[in-house]
Amino acid sequence: MKKAFITGITGQDGYYLTKLLIEKDYEVHGTIRRSSTFNTSRIDGLISQYSSDKLLNLYYSDLLDSSSLSSLIQKIQPDEVYNLAAQSHVAVSFKNPYYSTSTSTAGVISLLEVVKNIEKDVKFYQASSSEMYGGVSTDSLNEESLLEPKSPYAAGKVFAYNMTKIYRESYKKFCVNGILFNHESPLRGETFVTRKISRAVGRIHNNIQSKLTLGNLEAFRDWGFAGDYVEGMWLMMQHDKPDDWVLATGETHSVKEFCKLAFDVVGLDWENYVLTDEKYQRPNEVNHLLGDPSKAKKELGWEPKTSFKKLVENMVESDCKLAEREKVLIDNNLLKPSWENPTTT
Ligand code: NAP
Ligand code: G4F
Numbered sequence: 001m002k003k004a005f006i007t008g009i010t011g012q013d014g015y016y017l018t019k020l021l022i023e024k025d026y027e028v029h030g031t032i033r034r035s036s037t038f039n040t041s042r043i044d045g046l047i048s049q050y051s052s053d054k055l056l057n058l059y060y061s062d063l064l065d066s067s068s069l070s071s072l073i074q075k076i077q078p079d080e081v082y083n084l085a086a087q088s089h090v091a092v093s094f095k096n097p098y099y100s101t102s103t104s105t106a107g108v109i110s111l112l113e114v115v116k117n118i119e120k121d122v123k124f125y126q127a128s129s130s131e132m133y134g135g136v137s138t139d140s141l142n143e144e145s146l147l148e149p150k151s152p153y154a155a156g157k158v159f160a161y162n163m164t165k166i167y168r169e170s171y172k173k174f175c176v177n178g179i180l181f182n183h184e185s186p187l188r189g190e191t192f193v194t195r196k197i198s199r200a201v202g203r204i205h206n207n208i209q210s211k212l213t214l215g216n217l218e219a220f221r222d223w224g225f226a227g228d229y230v231e232g233m234w235l236m237m238q239h240d241k242p243d244d245w246v247l248a249t250g251e252t253h254s255v256k257e258f259c260k261l262a263f264d265v266v267g268l269d270w271e272n273y274v275l276t277d278e279k280y281q282r283p284n285e286v287n288h289l290l291g292d293p294s295k296a297k298k299e300l301g302w303e304p305k306t307s308f309k310k311l312v313e314n315m316v317e318s319d320c321k322l323a324e325r326e327k328v329l330i331d332n333n334l335l336k337p338s339w340e341n342p343t344t345t
Pocket of ligand 1: 009010011012035062063083084085086088103128179180182183184
């Protein structure tokens with residue numbers, strides 16, 4: 001039975017990757033952060049299903065805690081390490097640049113050093129990002145395109161991307177970069193634009209929110225479904241030689257288009273509900289991202305299976321159900337209705 005070690009297991013991709021690997025007969029080991037509130041909600045179902053059989057095993061750690069990462073990998077002796085952990089919100093990285101970049105940079109060095117020094121051949125996956133391209137041109141972006149980071153988040157990711165290549169080339173280690181374009185799901189964090197929209201649609205449809213305030217409606221993203229993208233991560237780790245691959249859909253849509261489609265799902269006109277506010281604009285915006293996944297298609301046989309329309313429908317339908325449950329709490333005076341969902345940024 002193969003063993004995988006995952007940082008960031010409690011995140012969106014952590015959930016989908018863990019599920020996929022367990023289905024493929026892996027034993028999964030993941031790191032969680034100590035938090036004053038529970039932070040395992042995405043993987044609670046997997047924990048109750050698989051932890052008693054030791055198919056899923058969790059440990060406290062942090063990207064900044066080199067010693068715990070190193071001793072865990074030495075103890076577990078995994079076959080594959082997936083580095084998914086990050087402060088992954090681009091706008092937040094402008095507000096917390098030191099933390100955002102130091103976690104991305106220190107974390108990757110700690111992990112690559114163990115992979116270099118451990119006796120066993122351990123494969124390493126780095127969660128690189130389309131954000132590294134900077135989104136200046138409208139061209140389709142591939143593995144050869146120029147990296148022009150526009151945020152502290154992206155600068156940290158470029159560092160981690162380069163270190164992954166450096167360890168691959170210098171020490172002949174199996175280290176890969178998955179350069180993933182935006183991928184979403186009903187488990188996407190609520191402060192990312194797609195989920196902020198689908199949550200609002202669910203709540204507005206259930207009469208527990210009245211407006212949705214966003215920033216730049218003209219930004220374009222190549223949005224796919226996270227469940228499809230974790231398959232691509234795993235395929236990269238099974239390839240006969242390590243390399244870098246772009247995962248994307250090859251289609252791009254604006255935030256405005258996402259809004260229109262999401263409100264259409266419940267028969268509402270988005271223009272009656274969506275407002276904009278400067279506070280959601282970024283100091284430096286990535287205007288346009290469009291990926292070219294042809295290398296992944298040719299070499300890994302990977303293709304996204306979920307259309308943009310289906311992705312939006314799945315997210316809105318899931319958030320309508322969530323809002324129905326919130327409505328019950330509101331009707332019983334256990335929660336207050338709000339003009340907006342107060343948890344979003
Ligand atoms: P996510 O939902 O924000 O999950 C991030 C994970 O990292 C969470 O488990 C989080 O733990 C953990 N984490 C944050 N800071 C940490 C620290 N200092 N030490 C240890 N763990 C820490 O992100 P995602 O969407 O699943 O993305 C996974 C990775 O892919 C990230 O590296 C992201 O930057 C990258 N990426 C994402 C996309 C995308 O569109 N989703 C595209 C390209 C690249 P808590 O649960 O405790 O917060
Ligand atoms: O949903 P977003 O916050 O995602 P962003 O910045 O593209 O980053 C995500 O994808 C990257 C891959 O390219 C990942 F590496 C990264 O970890 C993360 O998962 O914003 C998307 C677009 C931006 O142009 C933003 O300015 O939506 C625009 N936007 C407009 N109004 C908004 C809002 N974004 C957020 N979060 N909130 C808004 O109210």
